[in-house]
Amino acid sequence: MTTPQNFLIVLAGPTAVGKTTTAVAMAKKLHTEIVSCDSRQFYREMTIGTAVPTAEELKAVPHHFIQHKSIADHYDVATYTADALQLFDSLFHQSRFLVLTGGSGLFLDAVCHGLDELPETTESIRQQVQEIFLTEGLSGLQSRVAACDPEYYAQADIQNPRRLQRAFEVHLATGRPFSSFRQGNKNHRNFQCVKIGLHRDRKELIQRIDERVNQMMQQGLLQEANGLYGQRHCNALNTVGYKELFEYLDGKLSLDQAIEKIKTNTRQYAKRQMTWFRKDKAYRWFDPTDLEGMMVFIEQMVGERK
RNA sequence: GGUACCAUAGCUCAGCUGGUAGAGCAACGGACUGAAAAUCCGUGUGUCCUUGGUUCGAUCCCGAGUGGUACCA
Numbered sequence: 001m002t003t004p005q006n007f008l009i010v011l012a013g014p015t016a017v018g019k020t021t022t023a024v025a026m027a028k029k030l031h032t033e034i035v036s037c038d039s040r041q042f043y044r045e046m047t048i049g050t051a052v053p054t055a056e057e058l059k060a061v062p063h064h065f066i067q068h069k070s071i072a073d074h075y076d077v078a079t080y081t082a083d084a085l086q087l088f089d090s091l092f093h094q095s096r097f098l099v100l101t102g103g104s105g106l107f108l109d110a111v112c113h114g115l116d117e118l119p120e121t122t123e124s125i126r127q128q129v130q131e132i133f134l135t136e137g138l139s140g141l142q143s144r145v146a147a148c149d150p151e152y153y154a155q156a157d158i159q160n161p162r163r164l165q166r167a168f169e170v171h172l173a174t175g176r177p178f179s180s181f182r183q184g185n186k187n188h189r190n191f192q193c194v195k196i197g198l199h200r201d202r203k204e205l206i207q208r209i210d211e212r213v214n215q216m217m218q219q220g221l222l223q224e225a226n227g228l229y230g231q232r233h234c235n236a237l238n239t240v241g242y243k244e245l246f247e248y249l250d251g252k253l254s255l256d257q258a259i260e261k262i263k264t265n266t267r268q269y270a271k272r273q274m275t276w277f278r279k280d281k282a283y284r285w286f287d288p289t290d291l292e293g294m295m296v297f298i299e300q301m302v303g304e305r306k
Numbered sequence: 307g308g309u310a311c312c313a314u315a316g317c318u319c320a321g322c323u324g325g326u327a328g329a330g331c332a333a334c335g336g337a338c339u340g341a342a343a344a345u346c347c348g349u350g351u352g353u354c355c356u357u358g359g360u361u362c363g364a365u366c367c368c369g370a371g372u373g374g375u376a377c378c379a
Contacts, residue, residue: 076340
């Protein structure tokens with residue numbers, strides 16, 4: 001068999017490390033396009049606070065999944081993954097390389113390795129479970145999951161309402177324990193993932209974060225947030241850069257306090273991202289300026305596959 | 307210049323008139339299967355301002371010094 005192997009170049013890294021710039025340069029070299037894997041750049045209502053690629057960047061290289069959804073839409077990892085795989089089918093006809101870039105670890109992993117098949121749950125089930133949490137608190141969720149799925153309960157993070165809610169939702173929707181769906185199977189992919197991590201030392205990253213937040217404020221982040229204030233309860237707006245400004249608009253923080261909090265929360269987000277990426281030993285780490293090094297690495301990986 | 311109050315973790319502060327200290331936030335480490343920029347878990351990192359004294363023993367009591375804050379001049 002001599003079917004040509006396709007390569008998905010995964011470009012990951014913490015927020016503000018310089019993924020967008022690197023991705024554009026790399027996509028140009030590879031004569032291909034960019035698929036975004038950023039769970040907040042999906043939404044067209046958010047522009048400044050999500051550091052969406054600039055008009056020039058978007059013009060230089062075609063991008064996909066940038067602002068293709070509304071914050072009012074329901075969108076999740078599974079739907080995104082299906083969308084991405086479908087898009088790959090057509091894009092890999094034009095090029096054997098594709099650049100996937102973003103900072104959402106779960107989404108990147110889902111594209112590369114897949115998720116277990118799970119049936120849809122409904123909005124009403126979700127609200128029903130939310131109601132349990134609101135009225136009975138964490139223990140209400142714990143006792144229900146312990147009863148309907150002791151196996152999951154034994155290994156789950158039972159302090160985390162999100163995990164328990166999800167498990168109980170699936171149980172209500174299917175009548176089966178959540179754990180029975182969790183096979184942990186890797187889905188087959190008809191492309192090879194080449195994982196590249198972008199890294200900067202902590203001090204430098206913090207400085208870039210602070211500068212970027214200041215820049216966002218100059219670009220009018222407050223006005224953007226103000227325009228979205230009425231929709232602040234949308235999940236997509238539970239996002240660094242917006243939630244803190246909503247607190248300011250609510251009179252809970254001064255503007256300076258809100259800006260400081262955006263910087264802090266962004267740092268903490270970057271830290272969580274690094275924790276996620278670090279555990280995946282397949283990543284090869286590069287300084288964002290070392291495009292040459294990345295290209296050599298890609299050639300190596302392609303060579304091994306030949 | 308005088309008087310009063312304060313000085314404890316990176317920050318804001320607790321600490322029973324004596325037995326070498328703790329909260330929140332930050333920081334650091336971790337988890338993560340359809341809400342993921344979300345959500346959750348773990349860890350105290352310290353010349354208790356300096357210096358004399360009292361005491362078996364001082365973050366704590368007394369004296370002096372230094373720095374700060376407030377009020378009075």
